[in-house]
Amino acid sequence: MSFLKEIRPLGERRNYSELLDLSSGDPHRGGIKPITFVRQVLAACFCPALLEDDSLPLDVKQRAKSLLRECDGGSVGSYTESSGIAKIKHCVSQFITRRDGGVPSSPDNIFIMSGSKTALMIILKLLIRSEDSCRTGVLIPVPTYASITMILEEEGAAIIPYHLCEEQGWTLQLEELHRVLQAARKTCNPVAFYICNPGNPTGHLQSRESIEEVIRFAAEERLFLLADEVYQSCVYGDNAEFYSYKKVLSEMGSNISSTVELASFNSASKGFMGECGFRGGYVELVNLDPAVMKYARTLFSTRSCPPVAGQIALDLMADPPKPGDPSFPTFSEEVQSIKNTIRKNTGRIQEVFAELPGISCQPLKAGFFVFPSLHFPPKAIKWAEKRQMEPDMLYCLHLLEETGLHVKPGCEYGQRKDSHHIRLFVGTQENIMEDALQRLKTFHTRFMKEFS
Amino acid sequence: MNANVKKVDYAVRGPIVQRAVQIEKELKEGVKKPFEEVIKANIGDAHAMGQRPITFFRQVMALCTYPELLDDNKFPEDTKNRARRILQSCGGNSIGAYTTSQGIDCVRHDVANYIQRRDGGIPSDPDNIYLTTGASDGIVTILKLLTAGEGRTRTGVMISIPQYPLYSASIAELGAVQVSYYLNEEKCWSLDISELQRALQAAREHCNPRVLCIINPGNPTGQVQSRQCIEDVIRFAAKENLFLMADEVYQDNVYAEGCKFHSFKKVLFEMGPEYSSKVELASFHSTSKCYMGECGFRGGYMEVINMDADVKAQLTKLVSVRLCPPAPGQALMDLVVNSPQPGEPSYQTFMKERTAVLSALAEKAKLTEEILNTVPGISCNPVQGAMYSFPRITLPERAINEAKAKGQAPDMFYCMKLLEETGICLVPGSGFGQREGTYHFRMTILPPTDKLKIMLNKLKEFHQKFTQQYS
Numbered sequence: 001m002s003f004l005k006e007i008r009p010l011g012e013r014r015n016y017s018e019l020l021d022l023s024s025g026d027p028h029r030g031g032i033k034p035i036t037f038v039r040q041v042l043a044a045c046f047c048p049a050l051l052e053d054d055s056l057p058l059d060v061k062q063r064a065k066s067l068l069r070e071c072d073g074g075s076v077g078s079y080t081e082s083s084g085i086a087k088i089k090h091c092v093s094q095f096i097t098r099r100d101g102g103v104p105s106s107p108d109n110i111f112i113m114s115g116s117k118t119a120l121m122i123i124l125k126l127l128i129r130s131e132d133s134c135r136t137g138v139l140i141p142v143p144t145y146a147s148i149t150m151i152l153e154e155e156g157a158a159i160i161p162y163h164l165c166e167e168q169g170w171t172l173q174l175e176e177l178h179r180v181l182q183a184a185r186k187t188c189n190p191v192a193f194y195i196c197n198p199g200n201p202t203g204h205l206q207s208r209e210s211i212e213e214v215i216r217f218a219a220e221e222r223l224f225l226l227a228d229e230v231y232q233s234c235v236y237g238d239n240a241e242f243y244s245y246k247k248v249l250s251e252m253g254s255n256i257s258s259t260v261e262l263a264s265f266n267s268a269s270k271g272f273m274g275e276c277g278f279r280g281g282y283v284e285l286v287n288l289d290p291a292v293m294k295y296a297r298t299l300f301s302t303r304s305c306p307p308v309a310g311q312i313a314l315d316l317m318a319d320p321p322k323p324g325d326p327s328f329p330t331f332s333e334e335v336q337s338i339k340n341t342i343r344k345n346t347g348r349i350q351e352v353f354a355e356l357p358g359i360s361c362q363p364l365k366a367g368f369f370v371f372p373s374l375h376f377p378p379k380a381i382k383w384a385e386k387r388q389m390e391p392d393m394l395y396c397l398h399l400l401e402e403t404g405l406h407v408k409p410g411c412e413y414g415q416r417k418d419s420h421h422i423r424l425f426v427g428t429q430e431n432i433m434e435d436a437l438q439r440l441k442t443f444h445t446r447f448m449k450e451f452s
Numbered sequence: 453m454n455a456n457v458k459k460v461d462y463a464v465r466g467p468i469v470q471r472a473v474q475i476e477k478e479l480k481e482g483v484k485k486p487f488e489e490v491i492k493a494n495i496g497d498a499h500a501m502g503q504r505p506i507t508f509f510r511q512v513m514a515l516c517t518y519p520e521l522l523d524d525n526k527f528p529e530d531t532k533n534r535a536r537r538i539l540q541s542c543g544g545n546s547i548g549a550y551t552t553s554q555g556i557d558c559v560r561h562d563v564a565n566y567i568q569r570r571d572g573g574i575p576s577d578p579d580n581i582y583l584t585t586g587a588s589d590g591i592v593t594i595l596k597l598l599t600a601g602e603g604r605t606r607t608g609v610m611i612s613i614p615q616y617p618l619y620s621a622s623i624a625e626l627g628a629v630q631v632s633y634y635l636n637e638e639k640c641w642s643l644d645i646s647e648l649q650r651a652l653q654a655a656r657e658h659c660n661p662r663v664l665c666i667i668n669p670g671n672p673t674g675q676v677q678s679r680q681c682i683e684d685v686i687r688f689a690a691k692e693n694l695f696l697m698a699d700e701v702y703q704d705n706v707y708a709e710g711c712k713f714h715s716f717k718k719v720l721f722e723m724g725p726e727y728s729s730k731v732e733l734a735s736f737h738s739t740s741k742c743y744m745g746e747c748g749f750r751g752g753y754m755e756v757i758n759m760d761a762d763v764k765a766q767l768t769k770l771v772s773v774r775l776c777p778p779a780p781g782q783a784l785m786d787l788v789v790n791s792p793q794p795g796e797p798s799y800q801t802f803m804k805e806r807t808a809v810l811s812a813l814a815e816k817a818k819l820t821e822e823i824l825n826t827v828p829g830i831s832c833n834p835v836q837g838a839m840y841s842f843p844r845i846t847l848p849e850r851a852i853n854e855a856k857a858k859g860q861a862p863d864m865f866y867c868m869k870l871l872e873e874t875g876i877c878l879v880p881g882s883g884f885g886q887r888e889g890t891y892h893f894r895m896t897i898l899p900p901t902d903k904l905k906i907m908l909n910k911l912k913e914f915h916q917k918f919t920q921q922y923s
Contacts, residue, residue, distance in 0.1 A: 021543075024550060026543055026544075026549050026550045027544075028542075028543060028544035028546035028548045028549040029543030029544045029546075029549045029550070030544065031544055032544070034546055034548050039517050039518040040518055042517045042518070043513075043514040043515075043517045043518035043521065044514075046510050046513040046514045046517060046780075047510040047511055047513065047514035048510075049510075049511075050514060050521075053524075053526075055524070071499075071748070072497065072499065072500030073497075073499040073500045073501065073502055073503070075499035075500075075505055075748070076748050076749070077498075077499040077505050077744075077745055077746040077747060077748045077749060078497050078499040078500040078747060078748050079495060079497045079500065079747045079748060080748065114585055114750065114774075114778060115774065115775060117773070117774055117775065118774060121774075125625070126453055127453065129453070147772075147773050147775070150769075150772075150773045151773055154596075154770075154773065269550075273548075274548060275548040276548060276549060276550040276775075276776075277542070277546070277547055277548045277549050277550060277551060277776070277778065277779030277780070278547075278548060278778060278779065278780065279585070279750075279776075279777075279778040279779075292453055295453065299625075302618075302621045302622075302625070303588075304586050304588050304747075304750070305747075305748065305750075306750075307585070307748065307749060307750040307778040307780065307781060308748035308749070309748075309749065309778065309780045310778060
């Protein structure tokens with residue numbers, strides 16, 4: 001099977017019976033089971049007749065009842081407040097406070113939306129003055145996932161890319177931030193700094209010092225911090241710890257902690273729940289000018305309310321079963337099992353990559369994806385040039401064709417010139433990951449041999 | 453900060469509702485008021501007013517969410533079949549997986565079949581169906597898609613006065629130009645083509661009108677456009693090269709005798725290929741209204757007709773940015789368009805519940821019109837459809853002046869006083885648009901019949917007192 005042939009036409013026999021889709025961050029699609037407690041509460045909220053059933057545990061019924069009490073007419077079919085049900089925002093604020101070791105969080109600064117991206121779009125609307133002759137600039141990391149670029153383009157912002165340093169594990173480099181900001185000031189008006197931590201696609205987990213550096217940078221340069229923290233509960237590396245921007249900010253001297261404007265985003269789509277389809281996300285706004293807050297509230301209020309099912313998912317994420325609750329044993333088993341699966345998957349990924357030539361990976365610590373670097377031989381680069389395609393794109397197309405494994409090419413995320421990557425999702429059942437790795441191994445070995 | 457944000461205004465959830473919520477808090481805290489509860493007749497939320505969900509829908513949703521229930525014999529077989537079908541179409545057989553941006557395949561197929569059945573066999577292509585997060589999401593997306601140009605070439609969007617303020621708010625936020633056309637209050641809020649023409653002519657001086665929005669059945673006015681009117685609008689859109697946006701979320705809410713819902717698509721295709729192959733149309737539906745009232749699920753769809761292929765590609769790209777509409781809303785939409793059929797176990801109960809809801813609404817529509825028209829100074833057009841009455845109120849000169857001195861729209865002043873004295877929360881007509889010098893309010897017909905009667909009579913009392921007080 002030579003790669004120098006064209007891609008086979010549709011309908012021809014293939015070597016595999018089904019596609020393996022590791023291209024998107026969707027745990028359920030990857031075979032991970034939903035959390036039982038979450039689904040039981042949601043089912044009881046949808047169909048309260050189930051509350052009469054003996055089959056559901058007591059804590060499920062209690063939670064469903066208490067959530068239904070917060071819905072007008074006792075129905076999840078009613079509209080709610082535009083920024084979310086008050087009790088759920090309260091629950092989220094308590095989650096944030098516990099997470100941050102006591103740093104206060106107010107429900108008034110929390111806005112629940114249909115997915116964290118919707119919240120991000122609204123904050124950007126607030127910040128981006130598309131009618132100005134000098135465009136509003138937003139710094140974004142390279143690599144970063146494609147939707148953020150699309151959203152910024154849609155809102156008419158100028159994109160100011162800053163490169164993460166792959167050799168050092170995809171860290172942020174302060175000199176790079178200064179360099180791009182200086183250059184950008186010549187052509188636009190930079191107002192915001194976006195970071196995804198843990199990172200997508202890189203899986204990088206920022207150290208506390210790095211977060212402090214970014215905050216200080218934002219303070220000096222008067223930038224609004226957009227901290228996308230949707231992967232905060234996916235930390236699996238040894239000795240790896242997630243630090244929230246809010247917590248670090250709160251511990252940095254009063255002239256920074258009370259002035260740097262911050263929006264931090266979280267979601268029910270990631271983490272152990274993986275409820276992507278429910279569209280539950282929120283943003284917490286910190287240190288915003290009260291006049292701007294007023295407009296933020298207006299903007300949020302023009303949106304119809306976020307889906308009630310998504311709001312409920314957030315409540316359950318923020319306040320899961322505790323020791324002593326009837327559902328706790330099953331819940332904690334299920335969560336542990338998901339964590340173990342991801343740990344095992346990342347372990348296997350590193351093992352398999354270690355055996356393969358031309359593929360290497362930074363240490364895996366957090367997030368939902370791995371972003372290994374592909375070191376293509378010159379012949380492969382030429383082959384791609386001939387086809388006027390990025391080498392990693394062509395690699396992925398053939399990988400899909402030949403083995404049925406779907407992963408994303410690095411060119412969709414941005415990367416340094418002459419570097420190439422693929423992005424793999426790690427939140428799948430172990431046997432699916434094993435299957436994927438075998439397919440990748442077979443393909444990659446052949447590919448490297450053929451172009452050597 | 454973005455200057456356009458400052459112009460955004462949304463009356464349905466504006467200051468009067470904020471005050472209503474505050475009063476509710478005060479009542480809970482035991483503050484004494486001339487009333488015991490706040491009646492929120494401001495928003496089209498049926499369940500909030502006590503309407504029960506349709507059993508079949510909720511059973512299937514529970515099954516989709518917690519499939520272990522498929523083994524529970526308390527659920528009828530048809531609910532289980534629907535749930536299995538939906539789950540098979542979901543990644544990992546889970547309603548928690550992302551769906552494609554355009555929406556779950558089998559749901560779009562079912563929507564297309566529904567449209568085809570509804571429109572007497574006129575074909576509908578699932579590829580032209582986009583599932584959306586409520587109809588609002590679809591409406592804003594299309595407006596975004598069509599808004600372009602600068603200064604004199606900036607896109608103009610024609611919308612009725614009065615209108616549902618989602619349109620005016622979105623137009624303001626997008627920086628498009630609102631081109632208002634007045635509905636005819638004297639003729640039961642009907643649409644005159646001559647008025648459309650006038651508005652279009654005037655607008656061409658300062659913008660590029662490209663879009664014509666029409667809400668049928670109407671919000672807030674409740675009028676159900678005649679078939680003739682719909683044909684005339686289509687002809688007008690064809691002649692003036694306008695993209696038609698048909699907001700049809702109240703399509704099952706038709707009460708008045710002699711009135712019937714005619715879908716824009718059906719009429720368009722029955723007008724022959726001269727129109728059906730050219731006129732660009734997007735029509736919108738939702739799970740929030742009709743007999744379902746499932747606002748919180750955020751289910752909806754739009755069907756786009758005759759959209760240029762390149763523009764459609766842009767639309768597909770636009771919707772992909774927000775990943776996907778809520779899967780539970782998509783599943784619910786599937787059930788709405790694929791409801792129990794005769795012979796299926798859930799059919800009888802389903803029909804009973806559906807009929808009960810729609811006939812109660814018809815009764816309340818009539819009741820509202822009747823009672824309001826007995827009040828001197830209030831004049832209410834027949835509530836032909838949708839969920840609201842939009843009566844005209846005569847305000848004494850002194851009240852108008854006091855309002856203006858306060859910097860308040862006179863009908864806002866009236867509604868605030870109504871709220872403080874009776875606990876009834878309505879939305880002033882100024883939030884929807886109205887002819888200069890006229891005043892209205894929008895009131896839902898959703899409260900249970902008994903409460904509605906009490907509310908209407910309290911309103912009558914208040915209006916008479918108010919008129920006397922300020923005469």
